[in-house]
Structure formats: C-alpha cells, structure tokens
Amino acid sequence: MQEDFLHFIWKHKRFNTRDLLTVNSEKVSIISLGQHNYNSGPDFFNAQVVIDNQKWAGNVEIHIKSSDWYVHNHETDKAYDNVILHVVWDHDTDIFRKDNTPIPTLELRDYVDKSLLDSYQKLMQSKSWINCETDFASVDDFKLTNWIERLYIERLERKSKDIYKLLEVSKNDWEAVLFKMLCKNFGLKVNGDSFFSLANSMDYSIVRKVSHNATDLEAMFFGQASLLDDDIQDVYYLDLQKRFQFLKQKFQLNNQGVLPLQFFRLRPPNFPTIRLSQLAMLMYKEQGLFSKILKLTTAEEFYNLFEVEASVFWKSHYVFSKASKSVKKKLTKSFIDLLLINTILPLKFSHSKALGKSSEEAVFNLIKSVKIEKNSIVEKFLELKPIDKSAMTSQGLIQLKTEYCDKNKCLQCAIGSQLISKNR
Known part of the structure; x- marks a missing residue:
C-alpha cells in the first residue's frame, strides 16, 4: 500500500460517500475534496466538510496510519494547524494539533470497494516491462491520444526549464x-x-x-x-x-x-x-x-x-x-527531424511561453508532421498497441515510460487510473 493510492482514492472520490463516520462515530459529509497539493504541506488544500452538522473549511491530510502524523512531526508544524480532517487507511492512534485539539479521523478502508484495491495491487505488483503491459491494448484510443498530447506538453515544459536557465546565463x-x-x-x-x-x-x-x-x-x-x-x-x-x-x-x-x-x-x-x-x-x-x-x-x-x-x-x-x-x-531529413524535435520545437514553445502566448496548436501541427522516432521504448509500445505514428507520439511515449512507468507513478497516469477504475 502506498500513500499515493489513498491520494488517488480521495481525489477521484473512489469510495462510498454514504454514511461516512469518523473513528469517533461522527457523521461526515463531503462538500469539496479540496485541491491536490504536490508540494510540501497538507495533501489537499481548501476542502469543505460537514462533521456532526458543523461545516469546516480547511485542509485534508492523508496517511497510511494515523501514527504517521507523529512520525512526520506534523504536530509541531504550523502548516498543519488548519487540517480539518485526517484521512487514513488504518487508525492506530488519536492525533492532535499543536494546541492539543483533536483532529477528526476518517478510516477509509471500510468505504473502499475490495475490487479497486485488488486492481491496484495487481497493477503495482506486476513484474512486466511496464506495470500495465497486459492491459495496455485495452486502453481507450481517445483517452490515450489525449494523454500522449498532455505528456508531450509535459516534456516541453521540462525542456523549457533548461532553456530558461540557458537564457539567464x-x-x-x-x-x-x-x-x-x-x-x-x-x-x-x-x-x-x-x-x-x-x-x-x-x-x-x-x-x-x-x-x-x-x-x-x-x-x-x-x-x-x-x-x-x-x-x-x-x-x-x-x-x-x-x-x-x-x-x-x-x-x-x-x-x-x-x-x-x-x-x-x-x-x-x-x-x-x-x-x-x-x-x-x-x-x-x-x-x-x-x-x-x-x-x-x-x-x-x-x-x-x-x-x-x-x-x-x-x-x-x-x-x-x-x-x-x-x-x-x-x-539528412532524419537528422533535421531530430533538430526539430529536440531543439526547434522546444525553443519555439519556450519563446511563446516567455511572451505569455500559447503555441500548443502550432507546435502540435508541426510535431505531428514529423516522422515517429525509432528507439526501443517506442517500438515496445507499438508492439503492445497500434498508435498514431508521429514524433509527438514517440515523445509522449518516452515521457510516459521514463517519468511514469519507470517510477511506478501509475496513479498519476491517465492510463493507470483508467485501468484501476475499469477493473473494479
């Protein structure tokens, strides 16, 4: 069990929201799950919940065990003073804020469908080239195409950071x-x-x-x-x-x-x-x-x-x-294609971004006209499922493999999320 799985369950509301009770039998109603925070601090900002007819607005912190609150020293961190709900898989101890006021705790395990947990464990325990290798072909074409486009933009965003460093120098x-x-x-x-x-x-x-x-x-x-x-x-x-x-x-x-x-x-x-x-x-x-x-x-x-x-x-x-x-x-044209992929398009994207302009449509039109790259990552994905053959596809697949598959970030991947939900 990883904490990311609990983030996934909470963020996508993959639990039974009816008759929710805290570990102290207080009735819980969720108005807003909050905004997922990927940086330091509580896991979800600006959530809204009703606990025993009292409306609360604040942050939600998520852990595998309640005692992780103390393992991470949150009781002494002011950033966690505004936590209104502690969401855990296993409740093993009561927790308190810095001022010793108790924080309501919701134990999720009794509200999550067992099939969802089974799908997650099956995916994460895979020993294949990628965790979803056996199910990759079943991924919806429309979702995969959109995800590859998003992955390509992610890759351009990463390259932009390096370009801006060069620009500063x-x-x-x-x-x-x-x-x-x-x-x-x-x-x-x-x-x-x-x-x-x-x-x-x-x-x-x-x-x-x-x-x-x-x-x-x-x-x-x-x-x-x-x-x-x-x-x-x-x-x-x-x-x-x-x-x-x-x-x-x-x-x-x-x-x-x-x-x-x-x-x-x-x-x-x-x-x-x-x-x-x-x-x-x-x-x-x-x-x-x-x-x-x-x-x-x-x-x-x-x-x-x-x-x-x-x-x-x-x-x-x-x-x-x-x-x-x-x-x-x-x-050669193949060499110029590499220059387009690795130099020209990242620069055009970064320059437009620096000017506060959007260049996604123009970048997409150009990258889609360039031939798909040939490498072991791309060839393996194409063996699993026929995909549109353009350089945007190869760039997106490289991003998928290196930044998601290799790092077991299935729960942050549109494909992994779909497969876990689909197999419920």
Whole structure:
C-alpha cells in the first residue's frame, strides 16, 4: 500500500460517500475534496466538510496510519494547524494539533470497494516491462491520444526549464541559446555533452564575429575540440591550424573545459568532424537563425532552411588523416527531424511561453508532421498497441515510460487510473 493510492482514492472520490463516520462515530459529509497539493504541506488544500452538522473549511491530510502524523512531526508544524480532517487507511492512534485539539479521523478502508484495491495491487505488483503491459491494448484510443498530447506538453515544459536557465546565463540572448542547443544536438547522444561543452567554452559574441567566414568558424570549432593538435601535412589542415592560432590569441580562447570527442562505434556520417563542419556551414549560411526559425511553421520550410553540407574538404574525408570516396555530406531529413524535435520545437514553445502566448496548436501541427522516432521504448509500445505514428507520439511515449512507468507513478497516469477504475 502506498500513500499515493489513498491520494488517488480521495481525489477521484473512489469510495462510498454514504454514511461516512469518523473513528469517533461522527457523521461526515463531503462538500469539496479540496485541491491536490504536490508540494510540501497538507495533501489537499481548501476542502469543505460537514462533521456532526458543523461545516469546516480547511485542509485534508492523508496517511497510511494515523501514527504517521507523529512520525512526520506534523504536530509541531504550523502548516498543519488548519487540517480539518485526517484521512487514513488504518487508525492506530488519536492525533492532535499543536494546541492539543483533536483532529477528526476518517478510516477509509471500510468505504473502499475490495475490487479497486485488488486492481491496484495487481497493477503495482506486476513484474512486466511496464506495470500495465497486459492491459495496455485495452486502453481507450481517445483517452490515450489525449494523454500522449498532455505528456508531450509535459516534456516541453521540462525542456523549457533548461532553456530558461540557458537564457539567464546568456543574458536573454535567444540566438546564443539556439547555438548551444544546436551544438548539443549536432553531437547526438554520443558527443552531445562534448559539443555542448564546446559551445560553453566561448562566448556567443565571438561566434557572431567569426560567422562571416565559414573556414574561420570551422577552425574555431575544430580547434576548441582539440582536433587540430596533430602533425598532419595537408594544406587545409595547416590553414585551419594557422587560423585557429590567430583566433585563439585574438579572443583569448580556452578549451580546457571541453570534453573529449568520441569516434568509436559511430557511423562515419556522424563523426564529430563532419557534424562540426556542417554546424559551421549552417552558422555561416544563416545569419540571425533564431528570428528565421520563429517565422517558419512547416517541416518542409525547415528542411529547406537546414539544407547545408560540410565544406569541400569533407566530400572526400571523414577524418583529417585519411581520404575516402567522394560524397556530399548533407544534413539528412532524419537528422533535421531530430533538430526539430529536440531543439526547434522546444525553443519555439519556450519563446511563446516567455511572451505569455500559447503555441500548443502550432507546435502540435508541426510535431505531428514529423516522422515517429525509432528507439526501443517506442517500438515496445507499438508492439503492445497500434498508435498514431508521429514524433509527438514517440515523445509522449518516452515521457510516459521514463517519468511514469519507470517510477511506478501509475496513479498519476491517465492510463493507470483508467485501468484501476475499469477493473473494479
């Protein structure tokens, strides 16, 4: 038994409200259950109840056992002085406020249908990939679609917090935030942290000043990433070294905090050399990139915006020291989709939110036009139940698995709530 289950029962009124009595046989009528509080303090604010014909307005505290009131030291906490009803599963002791006045206690166990408890225990004791794995296919399509939309917004809200931290550090420079996020996502999972540390190793004002020259940008990125430290006798490489030494001295660049790059187990098109060159070409080609991003609304427009390729040298190379078959190293649509999902849409959402505007409809329209991501989480959910295949679905399912399923937060999940209620 978890306290969250009692919160669920109270919040959704999943108990028999007729003939309610306190442990002292006082008649209880519920006018308002109150507002669920997820922070410190009583569990439900601003509830209204009638106890023995006396109306009370205040807070409700919920515990497994009455004695938990003392275990949590509520008797000495002023925040609990306005508790009007103590709701418990097992009553094992009377409780009192700080001023020693008794608090009415309602023992819920006699008012909850046994089938509800059985459904809850069955769900929480599951040893499957997710607790509701055997029942997931039975979830109502409409409810699942709405829940995935809500989960996607939750995911954007979480990313917004990180974006606002970057914005504060960058002194409200959205272009600088965009650059840092692009760096991280150009590095993908393997080199994301390294690329992000590279972005943090130089002030964005320097990138602005250098962005008029594509080769200088490459030199700065490669140099800060410690890719120009070898003895390679190549005209392009030697030119980059010379340019970087000039830029390093001019802007007092320091790369001691830049994390090492990884090449191992990467497909050659994802080598950091290729991605850094592509990033440099993008920053050179698209001046004032953030303002352009705000104006675009369709995936096709973004595919055109991000139509860049690595510089000429990289047509015949993946690393500095070895030539390869000549092929253009362009940003693919699948890679641009990742930029849309992880950089563009979170930024557009956060920017609108910062201005006090709603962007949900525009964000939904764009994310739904992007192909669903392929990963183990998404593939497993799709095995359990056919779901609309868009990037919003994959983002929502990732949020569901990592923030609800993995943390056993079934009672706070629309799917878990429906299954528990359905199986009563």
